[in-house]
Amino acid sequence: MGKLTGKKAIVTGASRGIGLAIATKLASEGADVAILSTSVKEELAAKLSAELGVQVKSYACNVADSQTVQDVFKQIIADMGTVDILVNNAGITRDGLLMRMKDEDFDAVIATNLRSVFLCTRAVARTMMGKRTGRIVNISSINALRGQAGQANYAAAKAGIIGMTRSNAREFASRGITVNAIAPGFIGTDMTAAMDDATKEKYAAQIPLGRIGKPEDVANAVAFLASDDACYITGQILGVDGGLNA
C-alpha cells in the first residue's frame, strides 16, 4: 500500500518534465491525480490510470487566468470529491538578457509561474481549511536562490514563490495545512534542454553529486512532503540539486 493511498492530488504543468514525474510518483503511491496542462491529455491520463491502478484525469487549464482556475478547480474538486494535495509546478521560461527582455516576456513568466501559485492555492484553500488538513508543495528553483543571468523574470517569479510559501505556511498552519517549496537544481527536462551547451556544461561540472538531476529525484521529494510523514514540516524550501547549493 502506497503512502498516499486514498489521497486526492492536483498537479499543475503535469503533461511532461518534472510535473509528469510528480504526477506519476503520486499515483504510484496510491493517490488519485488530476493532471493539469494547457491542453487535455486523455491518452496520458488513461495510460497512468491503467498502469498504476488509480484514477488519473486530465484537465486543460490556463493557470494564469483567474476565472479559468476557479472553474476548473471547482470541477476537479466535484469530480474527485475533495482535494488533499496541491502541487504547483506549472512554469515557463522566456529567457533573455535584461536589456533586451520584452515586457511581455517578463509579464508572461510572472503570470504563469507566480500568479498561478496564488490562484491555484486560493482555489483549494477553502476545501483544505474545512478538512483541517492539506499539503501544498510549490516548485521553485535553485535560480531563485542564486540568480541566473538571462532569467530576471524566471528567478523573480521563483523567488516570489518562496515568499508566498512561507507566508501561506504561517497563514494555514492552524488548520493543519502544510506549505513547502522545492528548489530543483539542474534537472534534465525539455525546459533545460533549451539551454545552451556551455551553460549546461558549466552547471554539470559544479554539481557535487556528479550528475544532472532526474525529474524523479524531484518527484520523490514531493511525495515525501505530500505524505503524512511530513506533517511537522512547513514553510521550508528543500533543495533537490545534487548539492549544487550546498
Next chain:
Amino acid sequence: MTQEEIFQKITDVIVAKLEVKAEDVKMESEFGNDLGADSLDRVELVMALEDAFEVEILDTDAEKFLKVSDVVAFLEEKKK
C-alpha cells in the same frame, strides 16, 4: 425572511463552522470572545454565509461583524 428565520439560518452556519453548540449562539454573542472565532474562522464564516444566503459580503461589511446581531441586521437589510 423574518428576523427569526435569519437568526436560525445563521446559527446553523455558525454551529457547522465554529463547532459550537446551537444553544450557545445568541444575538449578543461576540464572534471572538464568545464563539472563539479567529481571523481564519471569520473568513470561512463569511464565505459560508455568502453561500447560505446567496449574497455577496464585502470585506468592509464583514469587518463590522462583532456580534451575531450585527450579521442578522446586515442580512435582514440585504434580503429585504
